[in-house]
Amino acid sequence: xxxxxxxxxxxxxxxxxxxxxxxxxxxxxxxxxxxxxxxxxxxxxxxxxxxxxxxxxxxxxxxxxxxxxxxxxxxxxxxxxxxxxxxxxxxxxxxxxxxxxxxxxxxxxxxxxxxxxxxxxxxxxxxxxxxxxxxxxxxxxxxxxxxxxxxxxxxxxxxxxxxxxxxxxxxxxxxxxxxxxxxxxxxxxxxxxxxxxxxxxxxxxxxxxxxxxxxxxxxxxxxxxxxxxxxxxxxxxxxxxxxxxxxxxxxxxxxxxxxxxxxxxxxxxxxxxxxxxxxxxxxxxxxxxxxxxxxxxxxxxxxxxxxxxxxxxxxxxxxxxxxxxxxxxxxxxxxxxxxxxxxxxxxxxxxxxxxxxxxxxxxxxxxxxxxxxxxxxxxxxxxxxxxxxxxxxxxxxxxxxxxx
Numbered sequence: 307x308x309x310x311x312x313x314x315x316x317x318x319x320x321x322x323x324x325x326x327x328x329x330x331x332x333x334x335x336x337x338x339x340x341x342x343x344x345x346x347x348x349x350x351x352x353x354x355x356x357x358x359x360x361x362x363x364x365x366x367x368x369x370x371x372x373x374x375x376x377x378x379x380x381x382x383x384x385x386x387x388x389x390x391x392x393x394x395x396x397x398x399x400x401x402x403x404x405x406x407x408x409x410x411x412x413x414x415x416x417x418x419x420x421x422x423x424x425x426x427x428x429x430x431x432x433x434x435x436x437x438x439x440x441x442x443x444x445x446x447x448x449x450x451x452x453x454x455x456x457x458x459x460x461x462x463x464x465x466x467x468x469x470x471x472x473x474x475x476x477x478x479x480x481x482x483x484x485x486x487x488x489x490x491x492x493x494x495x496x497x498x499x500x501x502x503x504x505x506x507x508x509x510x511x512x513x514x515x516x517x518x519x520x521x522x523x524x525x526x527x528x529x530x531x532x533x534x535x536x537x538x539x540x541x542x543x544x545x546x547x548x549x550x551x552x553x554x555x556x557x558x559x560x561x562x563x564x565x566x567x568x569x570x571x572x573x574x575x576x577x578x579x580x581x582x583x584x585x586x587x588x589x590x591x592x593x594x595x596x597x598x599x600x601x602x603x604x605x606x607x608x609x610x611x612x613x614x615x616x617x618x619x620x621x622x623x624x625x626x627x628x629x630x631x632x633x634x635x636x637x638x639x640x641x642x643x644x645x646x647x648x649x650x651x652x653x654x655x656x657x658x659x660x661x662x663x664x665x666x667x668x669x670x671x672x673x674x675x676x677x678x679x680x681x682x683x684x685x686x687x688x689x690x691x692x693x694x695x696x697x698x699x700x701x702x703x704x705x706x707x708x709x710x
Contacts, residue, residue, distance in 0.1 A: 311373070311493065320374035327370040331363050338362050349587035350651055350681040356691045361683055365589035371457065372605065379488045380459050382425055392462040393471070394428040397436050399484065399513045401425075402505055406512070406550055410624065411543055414501045418612045422505040425487065427513070428460050430470040431480040438480075440520040445556070445707060447473055448510050449483040450540075452531025452685055454564070454606035455503060460485035466688045469530055469561065472696070476704035481528075484510035486536070489609035499612025500625060507540045515553065522553025526707055527642075530685050532606075534563025539624045545640050557710050558644040559703060562685045565628035566657040567607050568620040574630070580655050587651040588683050628657045628664070638668035645675045645706050647699055649682025675706060 313319050341347045342355050349361070380386070386396045401422035407415060415421070429436075430449075440446070451458045451466040458464055460483035470481035486506035490497040511527070514520045529537030537558055544554050572592075575582050585592045591603065611619040620631045627637060644665055648658040655678070662676045679686065679695050686692040687699060 314373055315375040323374055324370055327367050331366050334362070334366070335359060352681045354691075357683075360689060360691055361587065361589045365591075368589060375494065379457065380426070380461055380485065382423075382485060382487055386426065386461070391428065394430050394462045394467075394483070395433045395436065397427045397429050397433075397482070397513075399425050399427045399506075399509045400517070402509050402512060406508070406547075406552070407505065408547055408550065409543075410546070411501050411504060414614075414624075415505065417614075418499045418502075420499065420502040420505060422509060423487075425506050425509060426460070426485040427510055428462060428467075428483045428485065429480065430462075430467075430483065431474050431478065433480060437517065440514075440518050440524070443524070444479060444520070445524045445526060445710075446514055446518075446520050447478055447481045447559070447707075448507075448514060448525055448527045448555075449473075449481050450486065450507055450527070450529035450533035450536045451483065452529070452533045452562075452564075452688075453488070454603075455489045455500075455532045455536075455610045456606045457488065458532075466530055466533075466685070468688050468690055469528070472687065472700040473528070473704060476701050477708060478704060482510055482514060489606070489612075491605070491609040491612070496612065497609075500610050500614070501539070503536055504539050504543065504624070507536050508543065511540060511544070511555070512552070523556040523710075525555045526557045526559060526710070527555045528559035528561070529563065530561035530688060532564050534560040535565055535567065535625075535627075538563065538565065538627050541641055542624060542627075554640075555642050557642050557707060559707075560644060560646045560661075561687050562648055562652060562654060563646070563658060563661065564654060565661045566626050566630075567610060568616055568626045568629055569603075569607070570620050570626065570630040571628070571657050571660070575656075580650070581653045581657075584651050584653045584655060587681075588649075588653045590653055590684050592653045628661045634664065634667070636668060638665045641665065641669055641673075643673045643675075643710060644669070645677070645703055647677050647679070647687065647703070649679050649684065649686050651681050652684035654684060677702065 314323050342358050449470050451460050486503040487498040514525050527537045544552055619625045620629045623637050646662050665674045687696055
């Protein structure tokens with residue numbers, strides 16, 4: 307760890323750095339506003355001022371916490387008291403029994419020492435108790451938050467909690483958001499590489515189906531960004547391990563899924579590629595050869611794959627289901643019906659389109675629904691200012707869930 311990084315990891319210097327970055331954003335707002343009304347530096351003509359300010363502000367501060375060693379993750383060993391859970395209920399989820407961890411996932415877990423443990427989750431909606439059993443015919447959403455596997459939380463304070471709240475608004479009665487363990491790597495202690503998060507997602511699924519008694523077909527797995535990647539990995543494990551009798555979820559909701567973390571697609575990009583052009587509008591950055599290897603994108607990749615090489619990760623459908631190194635056909639055979647949501651202004655749009663193409667080719671006609679929202683950025687469903695598109699997508703998605 308270099309001297310500057312060490313300094314930023316100590317207090318009060320870390321706090322002062324974060325404060326400095328936030329103050330810079332505040333000072334830039336009048337400048338951004340003036341340019342907006344002058345029609346200059348407006349990435350998308352349809353954007354309202356709120357959308358422009360949101361995208362610019364997130365872009366400016368997104369990497370700041372990682373520079374100080376801070377993320378929005380929480381201590382997974384401590385219970386959160388009711389008054390601090392805001393509009394959700396704290397729930398403990400038991401670890402996965404060892405006999406339910408098999409195959410490729412068991413091999414990967416042994417390779418990096420990953421184990422299933424008791425984890426926190428948050429129940430949004432009509433939870434009468436921690437063990438509120440499934441009602442006859444009731445559907446439930448298992449939600450997996452985004453954050454590049456290195457940041458974020460299922461806690462209601464996180465911006466991504468607006469997604470389960472949106473599901474409640476448009477008809478679902480309950481959502482279980484699993485606070486899966488986040489990954490970390492050098493210059494910090496190595497923590498929770500893949501498949502740690504998958505074990506936690508599996509624990510949430512087993513809690514719903516075996517503890518609460520939801521039928522697998524009534525469990526809809528939702529994930530945004532990295533959570534979308536995790537939702538696909540969970541569905542793949544359940545499909546590949548049919549002998550365990552865990553069933554298959556009734557559907558997947560994939561919001562701006564991060565489906566090629568190893569970046570195999572970047573070698574095919576040109577100046578006119580949507581991913582390159584969208585770097586001007588989206589708040590997440592496109593990796594390239596000049597990107598700092600310790601920057602957020604590459605750090606999150608290294609943290610996720612742990613002892614695995616990037617080359618091997620690029621050949622793993624669990625980690626990079628849209629990798630160009632994988633065979634085109636058969637990856638998604640027997641997957642549950644899926645609803646994929648993206649924005650055509652996000653840098654991940656090309657890998658998401660490839661995911662859609664692969665799923666559509668492997669699954670029955672009509673089993674895959676794809677909605678690419680014009681001028682929307684990455685994970686726009688998490689932002690309440692992104693209207694009316696956010697509400698339209700949530701309404702359509704919940705109608706799709708009801709029809710499953």
